[in-house]
Amino acid sequence: MGIPFSLIFSFFVPSLSSLISRSERCGDYAGFRCSRLGSKITHLFFADDSLLFTRATLEECVNIKRMLGIYSQASGQTINFYKSVVCFSKQISSSCRNMLVEALDMAIVDYHDRYLGLPCVAGRSKxxxxxxxxxxx
Known part of the structure; x- marks a missing residue:
């Protein structure tokens, strides 16, 4: 009997988190702020999923691929880029989106409608x- 994937993921998550935090401290990774004075969010980890937040630049997308490569090599886990998706804010041009999607080798989604069966975006009618x-x- 093997070790459950979620346990393996949980074991290596601090390493990936450390890679992302170090990259942010070095200025290679920006993260996301909900407001000018708000806290910066660089990543969120759930069960066996990850959300990474960054600026829409080629340099940061290349950095994400580099960090995921290091994580994959260290943990022995492979990243399934066919199941991975990227979501952009509405201000990002289609030409920029296409360039970044090619660099990330992921599919585009307009928004994440559900996660673990729960809605990600809530409008007025809750x-x-x-x-x-x-x-x-």
Whole structure:
């Protein structure tokens, strides 16, 4: 019997987090701020998934690929780029999106609608949005 993937992922997550944090301190990775004075978010890790936040520049996308390569080599886990997706803010031009998607070798999604069965974006009508969850509970 092998070790569950989520356990292996949990074991190596601090290493990936450290790589990202070090890259941010060196100025190679920007992260994301919700407001000018807000805290910076560079990454979020869940169960066996990761969300990375950065500026839409070729340098930062190349840096992401480099960090994921180091992580993959150190952990022995391969990154499935066919299951990986990238999402851009509306201000990013289509030509820039195409260039960055090619560098990342990932598919584009307009937005993440659900994660673990829960909606990622909530509009005004929360009652309709969460109705299915309420019924199941």
């Amino acid at each position: 009652r309709i949005l969460f109705y299915g969850i309420k019924v199941r509970v």
